[in-house]
Every structure is written in structure tokens, then in C-alpha cells.
Amino acid sequence: MKSTFVRNDDLSLDMPLDSDVFRVPPGYNAPQQVHITQGDYEANSVIVFWVTPDEPGSRTMIYWAENSELKNRVDGLVVKYKYFNYTSGYIHHCTIKDLEFDTKYYYQVGTGKASRRFWFITPPKSGPDVPYTFGLIGDLGQTHDSNQTLTHYEFNPIKGQTILFVGDLSYADDYPFHDNVRWDTWGRFIERNAVYQPWIWTAGNHELDFAPQFANAVVG
Ligand SMILES: [Fe+2]
Numbered sequence: 001m002k003s004t005f006v007r008n009d010d011l012s013l014d015m016p017l018d019s020d021v022f023r024v025p026p027g028y029n030a031p032q033q034v035h036i037t038q039g040d041y042e043a044n045s046v047i048v049f050w051v052t053p054d055e056p057g058s059r060t061m062i063y064w065a066e067n068s069e070l071k072n073r074v075d076g077l078v079v080k081y082k083y084f085n086y087t088s089g090y091i092h093h094c095t096i097k098d099l100e101f102d103t104k105y106y107y108q109v110g111t112g113k114a115s116r117r118f119w120f121i122t123p124p125k126s127g128p129d130v131p132y133t134f135g136l137i138g139d140l141g142q143t144h145d146s147n148q149t150l151t152h153y154e155f156n157p158i159k160g161q162t163i164l165f166v167g168d169l170s171y172a173d174d175y176p177f178h179d180n181v182r183w184d185t186w187g188r189f190i191e192r193n194a195v196y197q198p199w200i201w202t203a204g205n206h207e208l209d210f211a212p213q214f215a216n217a218v219v220g
Contacts, residue, residue, distance in 0.1 A: 005152075012143035014171075014182075021147055021192075022185040027114030029054040031092075033187030034109060035194035036120055037201065038162065043123045044099045046198065048076070050109045051089040051187065061094045063107040066119075072096075083209070086180040101125040118195045123161065135160030138204070141171040142186050154193060162197055167204025178209055 015021060025032050031050035039045030048061055056078045064071045076094025080087070092109070099105065102124040108117040124130050135153050140146050153160060170186035172178050190199070 008145070012145035014141070014143050014174075015147065015185075015189075017181075017185060021189045023188065024053070025114075025116060027110075027112075029057050029110070030114035031057075031110040031116050032089075032191070033184065034116065034118065034191050035187070036196075036198050038198045039095050039097065043126065044101060045095060045097045046099065046105075046120060046122070047093055047095045048107060048109065049091065049093045051091050051184070052110070053089040056090045058109075058111045059092060059094070061096075061107055061109050063096055063105055065100060066104040066106065083180050084177040086177070088180065089184070120196055120198070121161070133158060133161050135163040136166065137163055138166035139168040140165075140190070141168070142182065142189055146189070150190065150193060160197070163193070163199040165199050165201050167202045168206040169201075169204070171206055173206050173209065178211065 024030070029052050031052055034048070034050040036049070037047050039047045059075050059078055060073050061076060062071050062073055074094055074096055076092050078090050078092050080090055082088070094109075096105075096107075099122050101122055104119055104121045106117060106119045108115055110116050123132055135156075137149065137153065140149060153163075170183050172180055172182035172186070175182055193199075
């Protein structure tokens with residue numbers, strides 16, 4: 001399909017740190033940067049990620065099928081990392097397996113007042129004539145134009161069900177010491193979509209964090 005969209009000649013600037021799209025969800029230790037990806041090749045598994053800023057908090061996620069009373073609990077893993085002068089929050093990931101195809105599931109992360117609830121719809125079982133719509137995004141970054149790009153996708157009448165993200169995510173590496181705070185803002189920025197549909201990732205050149213000049217470089 002062809003778009004009439006022509007990109008602007010001026011380079012768009014990154015949105016400032018206090019932009020509404022980067023807002024931290026309210027409540028102590030509230031899960032943020034919540035997003036999902038496909039968990040296996042059959043597409044009946046989903047991995048949920050979230051970050052708790054203050055302490056690890058609960059590793060447990062609750063999920064249930066829309067048409068079911070049965071609430072399932074599953075425990076995930078928590079990691080944190082340092083990158084030069086940056087220390088991450090507590091990064092949770094949790095895999096849900098053996099989901100029904102073509103079914104709406106609700107899921108809830110965090111506890112008490114700071115808990116947050118979302119949903120996703122699993123794809124139909126794959127086959128030769130099964131329709132399914134992928135969105136394709138790359139080089140998103142976090143400029144004012146990035147916000148427009150994501151909005152274009154969200155408002156496209158042909159509703160994408162899963163995003164294939166073809167690399168170059170946050171562009172945090174444009175900052176001194178690859179300022180990983182810009183990974184957190186990016187995670188909060190894309191949450192509005194990636195929390196409801198899987199984003200399937202590949203890494204681009206901007207994801208190569210090997211930087212020997214920082215002395216303690218890691219590949220992130
Ligand atoms: Fe790129």
C-alpha cells in the first residue's frame with residue numbers, strides 16, 4: 001500500500017522529559033513501561049514486561065480469559081542492570097503459556113492501588129487462509145514526529161494486530177553515555193500501544209551499546 005505521506009525536511013527534536021507521553025503512572029512503585037511480545041512460534045504464548053521503579057514488588061501477574069471466571073497467576077523474573085552512571089529500575093518479565101487462540105485476555109501487574117490492568121487478543125491459529133494484520137515500524141525514536149508516527153498507526157482504519165518492529169527503538173545512544181533514562185521514557189511512550197498488542201522486535205544499529213570509551217560497556 002502507498003501512502004501520500006512525505007517526511008519533513010527538518011529533523012524533529014526529541015520530546016522533552018516532562019512530555020505527557022512520558023508520564024509516570026501514579027502510585028507508589030506503579031508498574032511502568034508495560035508491554036507484551038509474542039512468546040513462542042505458535043503464537044499461543046505471550047511475554048509481559050514491566051518496570052517497577054522503587055523496589056522489586058510483586059513478581060506475580062494475574063491473567064484471565066474474557067469469558068472465564070478463572071484467574072490464573074504466574075510468576076516472572078526480575079532483573080536490574082547498571083550502564084555507566086545509570087541504574088535501571090526492576091525489570092520484570094513473565095511468560096504466559098498455553099493460551100487459547102483468538103481470545104481476549106485481561107492481565108494485571110503490580111499490587112494494590114498501583115496495580116494496572118490491560119488486555120490483549122491472541123491471534124487465530126495459523127493456517128493458509130487465516131487473515132492477520134501486521135503493522136511495520138522501524139526507527140521510531142522519541143521525537144515529536146515519533147509521536148505522530150505512532151498516532152498514525154493507532155488511527156489507521158486498517159487495524160494492525162501485531163507490530164513487527166524492524167530495529168532502532170529509542171535512540172538513547174544519541175545521548176552522552178547512551179543515557180538509558182531515554183530507554184525508560186521510550187518504554188513509557190510506546191506503552192500506550194505495546195501494552196495491548198505484541199511488538200515483535202529486531203535490533204538495529206542503534207541497539208548496539210558496545211562503547212569501550214565508557215570503560216564498563218555492555219551490550220544492552
Ligand atoms: Fe535505522
